Amino acid sequence: MTSKAVSRSCEDIDEATLSYAEIKAVATGNPLIKEKMEIDNDVQRLKLLKASYDNQRYGLQDNFMIKYPKLIKTATEKLANVREDVKARDKELIDNPEFAITIGKATYTERVDGGTMMLEAISKCKTGETTAIGKFHGFELLVEKNFLDINYMVLRGKTEYKAELSTSPVGSMVKLENLFNGLHENIDFLEKKIEQYQNDLEASKTEYDKPFAYSTELEEKLARQCELNAQLDLENAKAVDADLSGPEEEREADDRMEAAAIVAEDKGAYQADREGRTR
Known part of the structure; x- marks a missing residue:
């Protein structure tokens, strides 16, 4: 994941979440809702950045623990061979000091002859393979020979050096001598x-x-997120309790009113009966 991709993802989340937060905040009239959604968005964005940071660190760790030490070792060994x-x-x-090339078992001291015999030997080699055809100094x-029809001559000592073949005998010999004389350039x-690999x-270590x-911002946002979650959970719990207790309180009030009515009715009947007896 690239930093641009992370940035785009964060922006997309930010737009969608804030829009929802605003709608919900207006609907509920609770400012904590909007703050929570904004905090959630910030935390998610920062976590994406942290994940990208961690992935980059894994790559950097591989660089200075595996990749570059291996490259330095290989290049150092090859340098010693060169x-x-x-x-x-x-x-x-x-x-x-004189020119001489061996093709097969025959040695040639003329460049034209040596180049001609080398090209003839090459024509008999299999494509897709590296084949020994002689010696040079x-x-x-x-x-x-490869399947792209590009052929290379290879000189092998302690290590290998190669150059693209020419189609002419003399041209091939010139390239061979240049390859041989330029070994020190390696x-x-x-x-x-090696210096570049070390740098x-x-x-990688420094990075x-x-x-x-x-890091500090993420910790602060996470702490605030926990606080908001706790506050909103408490408010939600109170709201649920109110919803559950509402019908019960209404029933209790009805029961009290009904009991009061019965008492009043009984009291009225008692007084009427008493007055009748008195008369």
């Missing part, structure tokens, strides 16, 4: 990547340690 390959390349160029030479690239790791910006 440095070993650069040393091997430098020694090979001193010991064997002590490094294993492979070809990677050192600069990997050193920068990203520290940034993870930041508290929820609306």
Whole structure:
């Protein structure tokens, strides 16, 4: 969930809830109703923001505990391998400075011949596989053919380096030599990547340690929500008691009136009887 999505959700809830609160407040004449609905809306909005904050923290925690340490470890190991390959390349160029490429079991010292035989060997390789076809200055030479019809030459020492193949024999040899001579460029690239990963790791830690910006507001709203719920529950209970006790009180009043009428009637009859006897 993005922050924009959270914001939109909160706005939608806010509009619908406040409208209902106003209607209900007018109908009941109780200002606590409107305040409660507004508080409920604020709490829901803040809880959405808190959920988004928590989700981001989980991602940040994964970054500095798993993702970046793993990337740093992989890049550091590859950097060590590249440095070993650069040393091997430098020694090979001193010991064997002349061009030579081995395709299969044959070695070619001319670029045209070597490129031609390499392309021929590549044409026999299966698509979707990486196949070894020879050697170049002590490094294993492979070809990677994919289903997109884009082929790569691969040099393998302590680690692998690849470049897209050319369709011409000489062009392929030029690309192969450039790949071989440029091995040291991977050192600069990997050193920068490791530095970037370390910076990203520290940034993730810093961001993870930041508290929820609306923590105090959420606590205050929750406390007020509890107070309002308690007050409204008490008022509702009184209203229910009044509704239940109303008919009973009416019945008791009727009973008292009926009893009084009976007493009055008996008293009148008694007086009339007494007067008759006196006469």
